[in-house]
Amino acid sequence: MQISMTVNGADVTSEIEPRVLLVHYIREVLGLTGTHWGCDTSNCGTCVVLMDGQPVKSCTVLAAMAAGHDIRTVEGLASGGTLDPVQQGFMEEHGLQCGFCTPGMMLTARALLDKNPHPDDAEIRQAISGQICRCTGYATIVRSVQWAAAHPAGSGLADTAAADTDTAVPDVAAETEDTEVKA
């Protein structure tokens, strides 16, 4: 069957089998491999993308069901070379290690902040509770999202090159939560 949708602002049209999962369509047909596949029971959320601004687990959506919708993947988070504050936040606060859950986590965070620009920690934990991370233990992910909330796009602070750490602004409130004390 033929389907058309918008992916990261571009219109795409493809001929696919009706049974093809959106995650496989995105990865294998469109070649956008930032979206990952971590389980087969819809639990892990490594495949989360935004459909019309809402996080969906793309392993649990048929590509055909996404036809006519607006899809946003991790590759569409940065705009014009400027990282989304969420991306910057994950780097500032060490919200990732192996990087496998990261794209899904960041998209959920983006959707949360679009709806609720100043979530508290409990709201962030609730928002990402459909997603598993094996590396970080979540605390730094919560801090990463808080960093993004404190540095919204256009504030100038997030407008930095990815590898540029000169503008690292330690979030004092977040740092004291995880108190590091030396004997």
Place this chain on the structure above:
Amino acid sequence: MTVIHDRQSNPAAGDEDRPIGYGRIQRKEDPRFVRGKGHYLDDIVLPGMLHGAILRAPVAHARLVSIDTTNALAHPKVVAVITGKDLLGLKLAWAPTLSADVQAVLVTDKVRFQGQEVAFVVAEDRYAARDALELIDVEYDVLPPLVDARKALDADAPVIRDEIEGRTDNRIFDWEMGDKAETDAVFAAADVVVSQEVVYPRVHPAPMETCGAVADFDAVNGKLTLYETTQAPHAHRTLFAIVAGIPEHKIRIVSPDIGGGFGNKVGIYPGYILAVVGSIVSGRPVKWVEDRSENLMSTSFARDYIMQGEIAATRDGKILALRTHVLADHGAFNATAQPTKNPAGFFSIFTGSYDLAAAHCSVTGVYTNKAPGGVAYACSFRVTEAVYLVERMVDILARKLDMDPAELRLKNFIKPEQFPYANKTGWVYDSGNYEAAMRLSMQLAGYEDLRREQAEKRERGELMGIGVSFFTEVVGAGPRKHFDIVGLGMADGAELRVHPTGKAVVRISVQSQGQGHETTFAQIVAEELGIPPEDIEVVHGDTDQTPFGLGTYGSRSTPVSGGAVALVARKVREKAKLIAGAMLETRPEDLEWEKGRWFVKGDPSVGKTMAEIAMGAHGTIALPEGVDGNLDAEVTYDPPNLTFPFGAYICVVDIDPGTGEVKVRRFIAVDDCGTRINPMIIEGQVHGGLTDGVGMALMEIIEFDEDGNCLAGSFMDYLIPTAMEVPDWETGFTVTPSPHHPIGAKGIGESATVGSPPAIVNAVVDALAPFGVTHMDMPCTPARVWAAMQGRARPPI
């Protein structure tokens, strides 16, 4: 509370946010990962690539009667169907394991665990390969399975490995350490002896990315390129040369970005070998990526130790001795990943952090109808089990003696002046200041206040528990003369090249799976040479490009490969000194080093920076006698000992008296891994490991029913903590460097996974004290806690 940011104050090290060397710098890996530009196994697409899928056994124990592949082969998109019979012809039906056993690649005679590999389909696309699995007809003659390890050595137990000539039982090995007679004598004379069976149930490392491979065999050149999710690419290359008979120089293993390993990706799985066979048979690249169920059911499990523990002490709380016998369930094939001479890994570190008069342990390994594995999930070769046993036993002893568990530990610690400390089972602990770490942890927790709060809550019938765990890890295997994996000594190589413009490339033999090696190994070179970390590229994971070494597991990267990198940088620094001498027309012995520069003693204004020396080394100046051109070096580092990091953990739990649900309210973790290369990365490693601990202690278990069905073959049943089940972690640290390590650094990655489960279980048992509970086994699920509250605590296996 004093907050001290762990940042360098030495201006020569760069500014605080950007040290040239150790310190909290952002990761070099992150920019690609946050853009979705990582390069993981399943992202690889090669021209003409086919897809493989594995047909798996639906039962745990059965004779294979027949396989009919006719219908599958008739599928228009199927290119090949490979069965055990095909592999027998290629002598690939069985592959050697990392424990000197063999493992079936595809079933030839009988099925030995549910989920075992039976046939391999190669097809044009992923979906077609899966379709074809259902077109294969297999006839099984079902046999009674052996599920309960406690019955494995019974006379009437089914013999699982009856293909081994002369084998009439399921015993794999018996192994012991320590002095039995001496230990028994101490026990016989002791005031107090406490015994407890302590079970560490079967769990699974479950990395977010499952295992997979892309095999690309070039028939013209006879070269195999194998992309794999492997933590040990060089060891895999050697094993593939042995298994597949392909000359080693014609094998290139590439380990791309890995979505977490956690010990799951050390060994060679049948799927990897099948991808290679598929590529040889089809003449095209073949990709195989397992799904989550396959990962949980067939790849390396962790733990599964049934430990009978005993601890002896004086009435006033001097711990005298420990002894234990362990029954180890290894599944159907002994594929446990560990050094050859250590069939129970480093379990003999079970003497813990205490100065004992005697200790003895014995371990019996048995076969059962389950998936192989054992050593995985940040266990440091069975240290998880060892630490869990001793820390439970000490807690049980504290209860028996009516002593505070923290005080009992403080009373029995090995003292700082006793290091290097030879324990009673043959380990020489390198360094430690246990009391300082314990006191800091208690201070951070507000331990006295917590105990007061607990007493008040008990008055009101509320269930609050405080759990203490103090652990000594053993990581960094290891000295070549003692440690090898399938005959390969556990040393690691490093190669360093400084380019003419002063930028550098360091090639390492270990393989990151998220631990940040691309950042921290650059920091080690930066510290030694004064070149900024961003000017140093770290190359890993490609056997054609990197020096030989044993890979990343057992928290060995920093202790072994980190040592190699420091030494190779020092070798380059010494060569730079000779070249600088030539450039400055002075004797090298008259030069002095400051970070990044050799200068003339007494005249700091005359010197050469590393960049200037690098250009000189590649230029036309007359080099000193015996110095060749360019600025590079290589080393292989054979560590003199392992490193022994330690930590003091305190956990606070609240239990709902109506439901038995355990909530971890606080977790305080003080770790000491010696010199800290990047505190931000260490903190992240600790957070991840603590979450593992919450998972194992409260949620995770791989169970089997009496027919051998795996009851945790998906994330619907195999529960992993989300952000809702874990608290905001509280961490602290002390610094007790390893005296033998080139930069004083010890491993850290697995410490939190090792140290946290006993703290959590100790807290749960502490909370349940009003019910008379003195022990319960993991996982402390609401149902199991409820049963314990009713006096019906049962082992999970």
